[in-house]
Amino acid sequence: MHDGxxxxxDLADDxxxxxxxxxxxxxVRVVTTTCPSGPAPxxxxxxxxxxxAWAQDAADDRVDAAQGLAASLAQWFGAPAPASG
Known part of the structure; x- marks a missing residue:
């Protein structure tokens, strides 16, 4: 987090x-990992x-979660960079 x-x-490999x-x-840096014990988001x-800024419970609807993430990314980090290629 020191890089600003x-x-x-991603705790569910989604x-x-x-x-x-x-x-x-x-x-935004993306880290995929697992939580070895206990309930986790x-x-x-x-x-x-x-x-x-945003959290997804394992029981959340995946479509709603993806839309919620997109809205939170836009709110806190602006518009996504255009796709290259």
Missing amino acids: RGLLL AELRARAEGYGDR AALLVRPDGCT
Whole structure:
């Protein structure tokens, strides 16, 4: 977080959520990992100041979660960069 970028923690290995964050690579780092014990959220978007901007519970509807992530990314980090290629 010292680099001033946000952090998307993908705790459920969800390719769709990681794809939503692709246009934010210069502003949001994506880390995919697992939580070895106990209940945990499926994903978290953390602002550069360390506050949680968005969270997904494992039981959340995936479409709603992806839309919620997209809205939070836009709110906190602006528009995604245009796709290259």
